[in-house]
Amino acid sequence: MESSAAVRSRSTTKYYGDVVALDGVDLDIPLGQVHGLVGPNGAGKTTLLGLLLGLSVADRGTLEILGSPVRRVLGTPGGVSGFLDGPGLYPSLTARQNLAALAALRGHGAHVTREVEDALEQVGLSDVADDRPRGFSLGMRQRLGLAAALLARPRLLVLDEPSNGLDPAAKRHIHGLLGELAAGGAAVVVSSHHMDDVAALCSEVTLLSNGRVVFSGPVEKLAAESGRxxxxxxxxxxxxxxxxxxxxxxxxxxxxxxxxxxxxxxxxxxxxxxxxxxxxxxxxxxxxxxxxxxxxxxxxxxxxxxxxxxxxxxxxxxxxx
CATH class of the missing domain: 3.30.70 (Alpha-Beta Plaits)
Known part of the structure; x- marks a missing residue:
């Protein structure tokens, strides 16, 4: 039976030397949800995102992604895509060429052209498809990175500050796109320092502090805890x-x-x-x-x-x- 959980973490712990980056993290993220990951600088958000993307492995605990246990080897788990600390792009290639190169590496074969065009249209970059990203604004580079992630047709999409540099119209467009992905059954994990983005986009949120989960649940429940x-x-x-x-x-x-x-x-x-x-x-x-x-x-x-x-x-x- 296929798991309905995108992420299941139990006592996940990660060290960097003597520094405890994640300290016994328990977390459940279901499919079909946009889930926010928030916390102050140094809380462990980047470390957790790196684990989800296969960029590092936990030192203790168990982590399951899309129903499969994560082994202690590096590599992006199947069905997962996204970016951390901004997307990696080839500055000398056009937006279309960047996506075509990535699609070819993933073995998309004869359908690569259509998939590239669809991804550019999804993020609103069709008009600049033949421009090079070295001349793009921060927001345009973020959108191109999202297009690259969408080429994998992910069931778990992991994004680090995806709204950085977006104007209000572009932000609304991307929020709508991520909501559609979740409605279609994918899980979207979004790290952000912008509470208005989290409130507008996410149905549930996990709050990290000093490497520990201090809250995980509905956004409305967290907001209600503000009291006075x-x-x-x-x-x-x-x-x-x-x-x-x-x-x-x-x-x-x-x-x-x-x-x-x-x-x-x-x-x-x-x-x-x-x-x-x-x-x-x-x-x-x-x-x-x-x-x-x-x-x-x-x-x-x-x-x-x-x-x-x-x-x-x-x-x-x-x-x-």
Whole structure:
């Protein structure tokens, strides 16, 4: 019976000399999902991605990819493609020639031309197919790297910061493409420092800190762990708004926390979302118009900061899979 898991890791540990890069990582990533991998610099994300791509092997523990145990030999597992630290490209070849060379190495045979054209179209690079990547922007090189990965028709696609250098339109296009791949049954693992990308793209996320998993589960569950947030409130009467904040149970008035510019017409309130809901009701009751309301950082980013700074650990909904 074919496994429904793209990745299954148990107590996976990786050392570099005396440095513990991964420390007993347990992780399950099913097929048909875009899974985010996040964490501060040095958390172990790159090391884990390298294991998935066969660029290195674990020192302890077990790792299964697409139902097959990973042996202690280097080499990309079958059905897996992607890139780490940016795609490797031939700068003197055109975009089309880069893909054709890779397709030929993979033995695509008579269908190589059609597959190359399809890959270029998927990532929106058909118009520059005859240009050389040495003149490409960062975002265009990222898209060409993704096209190269798609040539393998992967069941597990591993991408390191795929949104780097993308303008908003290109980012939306690539997000849509990755979502389609997951809907078609592939697993996509995306490493990113951009919490807005993770929230928009991923259904589940794994948060690493100091080589350990501190959370793995639905994005909504992680965002809900942020608890008390700072909310930026713009109203028609800031003076009354400050008074109402002070009178609302569960809220406290904050004076321009980090990252928020002090403004005369802005009130910053700290508390849970239920208290903020009550604040809106009270402001309207006091005849104050609410012109803007939102957290100073996203709930996902707040949870990320809280967990990585405290070192605490959360279990996913339903416990370990």
């Amino acid at each position: 947030l700072d909310y930026r409130v713009v109203t028609s009467d800031p003076a009354v708004a400050r008074r109402v904040v002070g009178e609302t149970p569960g809220l406290e008035l904050v004076s321009a926390p980090g990252g928020v510019r002090a403004e005369d017409d802005v009130v910053v309130a700290r508390g849970p979302v239920s208290a903020v809901d009550e604040l809106v009701v009270r402001l309207v009751g006091a005849g104050v118009a609410v012109r803007g309301l939102g957290p100073t950082v996203t709930p996902l980013e707040a949870a990320f900061l809280a967990l990585t700074e405290s070192g605490s650990t959360l279990a996913p909904l339903g416990g370990p899979r």
